[in-house]
Amino acid sequence: MSKILVFGASGQLGSCLKKVAAERNISRMVFPEESSANILDLDSLKSLFEEVRPSHVINCAAYTAVDRAEDDVETARKVNKDGAANLASFCDAYGSVLVHISTDFVFKGDIPKLLSEDDLAEPVSVYGLTKLEGEQDIERLIKSFFIIRTSWLYSEFGNNFVKTMQRLGRERDVLNVIVDQVGTPTYAIDLAAAVLDIIESGSEAYGIYHFSNEGAVSWYDFAEAIFEISNIDVKLNPIPTSEYVTRAQRPPFSVMSKAKIKNVFGIKISHWKKSLEACIERLAETT
Structure with missing residues (x-):
């Protein structure tokens, strides 16, 4: 049976893919240790592709330290651009379909409108720029790819x-959270399920797609919902971005349209609050 090879298997999305695959009894997924699945090590990649001969490759590996990337441009570019290009080249050589996870940070987000896959990508951070460069290399090097942009990823892993909010809410009496950045939280279990739906469909409708949960919310409202569902009593203050200065700039509005992925694959997407409730319930079961 053809194999599905996962890079970044020990990370948040990789862990969610393991969980969803187990629930669906999908036994053909390969989750190698990072030591043998370094996307910057061409010899290791060659050995892995030779051994597994995957029909599909899922790339969850990324440099995601958004603020640190501003001062560590070289490493961020190696992982997010060069690593993506390496996988695209090997997938092309071995006839594998690449499923690559990207981000809403490829957008400037300065206009409050639903962002489609065809909208201009104009990142305002090194992280967003290097992720966009990775997308561009994939498009240049291979035809059989799915790039899935997502946003505000969270899970029990x-x-x-x-x-972080649950921990801080239990430790402190008052918290300040940004109210003027709007996007959509994404439960990584839902994203993992969508990725596997796409692979199992056998579709060749290759290209860029957007996936997040439904709805739009500020970080402040997201935090308020977390505390409400978790039964955590903490005073929450809404603050503007100007009062919480970070090294990297964030897109102020990055709500993405999911019309394309829903129309092409028939994927049903949950509202962000419903998925948040499911995640917090699972978190409570593990504590």
């Missing part, structure tokens, strides 16, 4: 906004 890894470090993310939901788990």
Whole structure:
């Protein structure tokens, strides 16, 4: 049976792919250790592709430290651009379909409108720029690819906004959270399910797609929902971006249209709050 090879298997989305694959009894997925699946090590990649001969490759590996990337441009570019290009080249050579995870940070986000796959990508951070460069290399090097842009990823795995808010909400009496950046939270379990739906469809409708949960919300409103569902009592203050200065600039409005992925693959997408409730319920079961 043809194999699905996952890079970044130990990260948040990789862990969610493992969970969804187990629930669906998909046994053909290969989750190698990072030591043997370094997307910058051409010899390791050659050995892995020779051994697995994958029909599909899912790239969850990325440099995602948005603020650190501003001062570590070389590393961010190596991982997000060169690593993506390496995988595209190997997928092309071995006849594999590449499923690559990208980000809403490829957009400037200065206009409050739903962002489509055809809208101008104009990143305002090194992270967003290097992710866009990775997309462009994939498009240049291979025809059989799905690039899936997502946003505000969280889950019961890894470090993310939901788990950070729960921890801070229990430790502090007052929290300040940004109110003038608007986007859509994405439960990584839902994204993992969508990725596997696309692969299992056998579709050749290659290209760029957007996936997040439905709806739009500010970081402040997202935090308020986390505390409400988690039954955490903390005073929450809404603050503007200008009062919380970060090294990297963020797109102020990055709500993406999911019309294309829904129309092409028939994928049903949950509202962000419904998925947040499911995640927090699962988090409560593990504590």
